[in-house]
Amino acid sequence: MKQYISVTAKFDADGNVIPLCINWDDGRHFPIDRVTDVRYAASLKAGGAGIRYTCRIQSHEKYIFLEENRWFIENDKTEKAG
Amino acid sequence: MRTILHSDCNGFYASVECLYNPDIRNKPVAVGGDADKRHGIILAKNEPAKAYHIKTGEAIWQARQKCPDLVVVPPHFDRYMRFSRMCRRIYSDYTDRIENFGLDEAWLDVSGNDADGEAIAHEIRNRIKSELGITVSIGVSFNKIFAKLGSDYKKPDAVTVISRENFREIVWPLPAEDLLYVGRSTKRKLNRLGVYTIGELAAFPLPALRSNFGKWGDVLYTFSNGYDNSPVMHADESSAIKSIGNSTTAVRDLENNEDVKMIFMVLCDSVCRRLREQGAKAGVVAISVRDKDLYSFTRQKKLFSATDITGEILDTAMLLFRENYDWKKSIRSLGVNVSDLSPADSPTQMTLLLDERRRERMEQLDRSLDGLKRRFGSFCVRPATLMKDPVLSAFNPKEEHVIHPVGYF
Numbered sequence: 001m002k003q004y005i006s007v008t009a010k011f012d013a014d015g016n017v018i019p020l021c022i023n024w025d026d027g028r029h030f031p032i033d034r035v036t037d038v039r040y041a042a043s044l045k046a047g048g049a050g051i052r053y054t055c056r057i058q059s060h061e062k063y064i065f066l067e068e069n070r071w072f073i074e075n076d077k078t079e080k081a082g
Numbered sequence: 083m084r085t086i087l088h089s090d091c092n093g094f095y096a097s098v099e100c101l102y103n104p105d106i107r108n109k110p111v112a113v114g115g116d117a118d119k120r121h122g123i124i125l126a127k128n129e130p131a132k133a134y135h136i137k138t139g140e141a142i143w144q145a146r147q148k149c150p151d152l153v154v155v156p157p158h159f160d161r162y163m164r165f166s167r168m169c170r171r172i173y174s175d176y177t178d179r180i181e182n183f184g185l186d187e188a189w190l191d192v193s194g195n196d197a198d199g200e201a202i203a204h205e206i207r208n209r210i211k212s213e214l215g216i217t218v219s220i221g222v223s224f225n226k227i228f229a230k231l232g233s234d235y236k237k238p239d240a241v242t243v244i245s246r247e248n249f250r251e252i253v254w255p256l257p258a259e260d261l262l263y264v265g266r267s268t269k270r271k272l273n274r275l276g277v278y279t280i281g282e283l284a285a286f287p288l289p290a291l292r293s294n295f296g297k298w299g300d301v302l303y304t305f306s307n308g309y310d311n312s313p314v315m316h317a318d319e320s321s322a323i324k325s326i327g328n329s330t331t332a333v334r335d336l337e338n339n340e341d342v343k344m345i346f347m348v349l350c351d352s353v354c355r356r357l358r359e360q361g362a363k364a365g366v367v368a369i370s371v372r373d374k375d376l377y378s379f380t381r382q383k384k385l386f387s388a389t390d391i392t393g394e395i396l397d398t399a400m401l402l403f404r405e406n407y408d409w410k411k412s413i414r415s416l417g418v419n420v421s422d423l424s425p426a427d428s429p430t431q432m433t434l435l436l437d438e439r440r441r442e443r444m445e446q447l448d449r450s451l452d453g454l455k456r457r458f459g460s461f462c463v464r465p466a467t468l469m470k471d472p473v474l475s476a477f478n479p480k481e482e483h484v485i486h487p488v489g490y491f
């Protein structure tokens with residue numbers, strides 16, 4: 001499922017965008033420890049295409065997508081948020 | 083030797099819609115126009131829908147008869163434009179000679195000392211699949227015509243190489259109508275001459291082709307023999323526009339000249355604004371008319387003096403219509419097209435027969451209206467006539483349709 005999320009991101013001087021923190025609706029924040037890969041990619045699971053950030057969050061690996069100017073994640077319906 | 087790729091996005095609109103709706107991905111899906119506005123035809127379909135022999139251009143109800151479970155989704159043109167741009171971004175990693183052919187097709191010239199066209203084609207195919215989530219089929223050849231045949235040869239998600247060594251085996255057995263620009267009427271003429279395949283066309287004596295098809299004979303001969311050497315346009319060359327047109331299917335059938343004038347007013351407004359944006363004037367106005375039984379025809383007229391004045395083009399369209407329509411049947415759709423374009427600032431011979439001072443005032447009026455419409459939208463200033471039937475005239479061809487099919491020449 002496609003779930004749009006609120007993200008705090010940094011724009012560096014070269015124009016790169018790096019996500020720093022995911023802000024969940026219920027007020028919880030999940031800082032991104034490290035971005036290990038950035039590439040253009042489609043998400044067949046969520047249905048969309050954009051820039052895919054492979055992120056390490058609390059030792060979990062998670063894809064975050066930036067599609068035009070909205071961020072989304074691929075959310076398994078069974079998975080608990082975060 | 084040149085290495086030309088032709089990349090074709092498979093069922094483009096439908097593929098993009100399926101990417102965005104995971105739930106319908108494995109069902110037969112078609113993208114269709116708005117049936118309530120009577121634009122209810124199939125614009126594109128995915129692979130499962132193809133198995134039901136659903137054709138682009140047929141009515142949605144016809145398609146439903148073939149496949150009752152067909153999922154019909156409305157089009158999202160902004161999405162298709164975005165995906166087209168993303169394709170182009172990928173192509174531009176391999177060459178700066180990219181020539182788009184509509185939104186979903188492009189030629190790429192990847193010629194070079196050690197260009198391995200097939201390897202590049204596979205790389206592009208894989209990247210589009212992973213980065214965009216849709217599939218392409220790519221033809222690799224030594225000219226644009228065979229490259230295009232190659233992209234049609236095997237799909238989806240495939241690469242076909244047509245080389246100087248194998249084109250006789252691959253291309254020549256194909257039916258003549260697979261060749262670019264062999265349409266229904268050319269096919270019929272060729273069949274009458276006993277020509278059914280591209281190979282038979284290639285073997286046909288050139289003088290005989292010329293006497294049957296005029297200068298098209300040369301084109302057919304060149305295309306079928308693989309002699310086409312037209313270049314792939316450079317990425318930053320935009321092709322000179324040869325004509326500008328808009329057409330629409332009205333929300334209800336048109337019954338009289340007044341209805342027709344309303345539709346032409348809206349169409350001419352859009353065509354002329356686009357004409358002025360291009361800084362061009364038109365020498366020829368053409369109209370297309372389709373009646374409720376889907377019989378259609380076109381008529382055109384050369385203008386006395388090239389113009390970009392909305393009023394003059396509208397008057398010409400109406401004149402053409404009045405001269406050529408007898409109102410035995412009501413009308414379903416109308417189109418206006420202008421061609422023989424010349425730069426608006428080219429010097430022109432003034433004429434004693436037209437009131438040039440009035441024309442200048444009309445030009446200024448158009449320019450002021452353009453400014454208002456640009457700032458406040460197409461509906462901010464409208465002729466009072468259009469208020470007679472606000473529903474009929476409530477369409478906006480300038481913004482609603484930005485996708486214009488292109489010609490090869």
